Amino acid sequence: AQSVTQPDIHITVSEGASLELRCNYSYGATPYLFWYVQSPGQGLQLLLKYFSGDTLVQGIKGFEAEFKRSQSSFNLRKPSVHWSDAAEYFCAVMTYNNNDMRFGAGTRLTVKP
């Protein structure tokens, strides 16, 4: 069955520390991959996306993600976290011929001062 897994429900990092949020997917072929961020009481904002080509993609707010086909993963990274990065992060996938976007359960990020 098609699925998106974010193994970490909640992560706490110190401000200035590096961050990696994990995402694994289970699909028949390479899907379109997305990372969205949701601040409390807000809608979802797209951080970055992968369709094809270079497996390391850059996004907004200093985020990047790496697509690893062999591991079916699309992990989100940031070298130095800011307090304003505290939010909920969602990995999402969509297949080429299907408009059904599937979201992971989300990872809540807390940033310690």
Next chain:
Amino acid sequence: DSGVTQTPKHLITATGQRVTLRCSPRSGDLSVYWYQQSLDQGLQFLIQYYNGEERAKGNILERFSAQQFPDLHSELNLSSLELGDSALYFCASSVEVTDTREQFFGPGTRLTVL
């Protein structure tokens, strides 16, 4: 600001009632998507409309229906409401070109069923 607008922002109603949520997509976007976000189910795709026609269906209950009008705005109708329908309902829009799948999300409508 994504350019997608949703009204109302909050809605409180009683079980058994019917409500309508409204979404205006970004200028130029032909596709509208509806999602439900709840604590127990997470973010779920409900339904997609493209230029007035239903394009894809997800986990949408029979009590729920949607439509997209000629001006491309969309409405999600929820009827015979139950406590479990309390959730945040998001609308998203996209250009819907085959190689561009980015969806832009509205701020959501928070529905509380008492």
